[in-house]
Amino acid sequence: MTGTAVVPKKRMSPRKRAALVRYVQYALLVLLVVVLALIADWGEIRRAFLDLDIAGAQFPDVIVIALKNTIIYTACGFAFGLALGLVLALMRLSSVGPYRWISTGIIELFRGLPALVVFLVLGLGLSLAFGTQLSNLTTVTLALGLVGGAYMAETIRAGIQAVPKGQYEAARTLGMTHSRAMITIVLPQAFRVILPPLTNELILLTKDSSLVYILGLSLDEYELTAFGRENMNANANLTPMVTIALCYLLITVPLSIVVRRLEAKSGKAR
Amino acid sequence: MTVTADRGAAAIDVQQLHKYFGDNEVLKGIDFHIGRGEVVCVIGPSGSGKSTLLRCVNLLEQPTSGTILVEGDEITDPDADVDALRARIGMVFQQFNLFPHMTVLRNLTVAQEKVLKRGRAEATQVARANLEKVGLSDKADAYPAHLSGGQQQRVAIARALSMNPDMMLFDEPTSALDPELVGDVLAVMKDLASEGMTMMVVTHEMGFAREVADKVVFMDGGVIVEEGLPADVLGNPQHERTQAFLSRVL
Numbered sequence: 386m387t388g389t390a391v392v393p394k395k396r397m398s399p400r401k402r403a404a405l406v407r408y409v410q411y412a413l414l415v416l417l418v419v420v421l422a423l424i425a426d427w428g429e430i431r432r433a434f435l436d437l438d439i440a441g442a443q444f445p446d447v448i449v450i451a452l453k454n455t456i457i458y459t460a461c462g463f464a465f466g467l468a469l470g471l472v473l474a475l476m477r478l479s480s481v482g483p484y485r486w487i488s489t490g491i492i493e494l495f496r497g498l499p500a501l502v503v504f505l506v507l508g509l510g511l512s513l514a515f516g517t518q519l520s521n522l523t524t525v526t527l528a529l530g531l532v533g534g535a536y537m538a539e540t541i542r543a544g545i546q547a548v549p550k551g552q553y554e555a556a557r558t559l560g561m562t563h564s565r566a567m568i569t570i571v572l573p574q575a576f577r578v579i580l581p582p583l584t585n586e587l588i589l590l591t592k593d594s595s596l597v598y599i600l601g602l603s604l605d606e607y608e609l610t611a612f613g614r615e616n617m618n619a620n621a622n623l624t625p626m627v628t629i630a631l632c633y634l635l636i637t638v639p640l641s642i643v644v645r646r647l648e649a650k651s652g653k654a655r
Numbered sequence: 656m657t658v659t660a661d662r663g664a665a666a667i668d669v670q671q672l673h674k675y676f677g678d679n680e681v682l683k684g685i686d687f688h689i690g691r692g693e694v695v696c697v698i699g700p701s702g703s704g705k706s707t708l709l710r711c712v713n714l715l716e717q718p719t720s721g722t723i724l725v726e727g728d729e730i731t732d733p734d735a736d737v738d739a740l741r742a743r744i745g746m747v748f749q750q751f752n753l754f755p756h757m758t759v760l761r762n763l764t765v766a767q768e769k770v771l772k773r774g775r776a777e778a779t780q781v782a783r784a785n786l787e788k789v790g791l792s793d794k795a796d797a798y799p800a801h802l803s804g805g806q807q808q809r810v811a812i813a814r815a816l817s818m819n820p821d822m823m824l825f826d827e828p829t830s831a832l833d834p835e836l837v838g839d840v841l842a843v844m845k846d847l848a849s850e851g852m853t854m855m856v857v858t859h860e861m862g863f864a865r866e867v868a869d870k871v872v873f874m875d876g877g878v879i880v881e882e883g884l885p886a887d888v889l890g891n892p893q894h895e896r897t898q899a900f901l902s903r904v905l
């Protein structure tokens with residue numbers, strides 16, 4: 386080719402081509418939605434998912450029992466997990482070898498196991514091994530706390546390490562002890578950094594709290610998923626599932642918004 | 656060298672200090688002495704061990720061997736209360752290291768309250784006096800991120816002074832500053848020196864060393880090559896390594 390190659394041929398510019406591709410994608414999406422809407426059996430869907438009589442019958446229990454229990458289980462598990470995670474993170478960063486080994490072992494164990502397995506082992510195994518029957522709330526607190534704590538330990542450790550070493554040194558040169566320097570200077574800065582990932586962990590635990598059903602619950606211990614399943618079976622209808630799905634979103638969507646706010650804020654502070 | 660008679664007057668007395676990082680010997684048997692009220696500037700090329708020496712004096716670095724006495728107390732003794740000793744030694748860092756999650760005032764009061772157990776009112780009073788001293792009374796409620804480097808370093812000095820230390824260590828306090836901000840920080844340090852504060856200053860500011868120091872120490876390769884009056888060490892260096900260094904920086 387000669388120097389005329391610089392002049393484009395009669396073809397679409399890359400930007401126009403990208404726009405065309407996008408329009409085709411939109412058209413395909415609309416087409417898909419229309420086709421699905423046409424072939425769906427709306428009467429059946431309304432009957433199976435959106436039966437207002439069945440939905441109405443679930444109130445107020447779905448709120449005052451199920452949603453309340455989900456929140457209680459999650460809060461207890463998260464509180465224990467956060468405390469455990471903090472201890473494990475500090476042990477992991479310790480200069481004492483055995484502390485590091487123990488915390489690494491615990492973290493790897495509970496990060497590596499499915500939460501369901503932890504629930505089963507704690508719920509059934511502990512009573513067999515020690516002959517004591519833990520209450521369901523204790524079991525769910527321990528199980529969620531161990532699983533969540535193992536994840537949070539790594540997050541907290543990363544947060545502590547993100548605080549410049551000079552902060553710790555400055556605190557020590559002012560005469561603070563190691564613990565005082567960690568509590569007053571290092572940890573507050575670390576938690577600022579890790580608030581968004583910790584809130585994500587809270588959302589994950591909210592959903593994992595449904596695994597408590599494996600323990601066998603009495604009626605007033607039902608959380609959202611167990612409540613939904615029970616009512617789904619009793620009514621032979623999926624409407625209860627839609628109800629509890631909305632309840633979960635009632636917890637998780639506000640939390641997601643909080644996370645995004647926090648991320649935007651910490652991004653600005655940098 | 657130091658004689659036993661004036662040991663009592665020694666603010667800092669370092670004897671046969673060795674420090675290894677792994678196999679790397681950073682300090683090779685340092686003997687070093689600062690009398691009460693003296694201002695000593697430590698100069699030398701980077702990697703000469705001068706910052707390590709300074710950081711050994713308050714045990715931010717653990718010496719491999721040797722003895723360090725601060726006001727007659729042996730801080731290298733395994734039984735020494737290092738936290739209590741550190742509270743008596745102010746330190747100013749190259750990177751300021753202000754606490755970013757606290758206001759300027761809180762930066763100055765937190766250790767007074769948590770370490771010296773002063774009440775809030777007394778701590779605040781001391782803090783405000785020291786802010787006044789470094790010329791930043793109006794910044795008490797600001798956060799460090801909103802201050803210039805020079806202002807941050809002056810706050811860091813005020814923070815150290817709020818502990819009423821017996822002496823102050825400065826680790827290249829002006830090296831991270833824009834050139835036009837260096838003067839303010841040096842002025843504060845000069846004021847301190849004229850008030851009789853014992854000061855150990857690791858610095859590249861030869862003008863400050865010449866004007867303010869009672870003694871200049873030149874370090875290279877982990878040893879003290881030459882020390883003496885600023886006019887002698889800076890104006891008429893005897894050792895060729897000192898001459899070579901000064902010809903490059905002056």
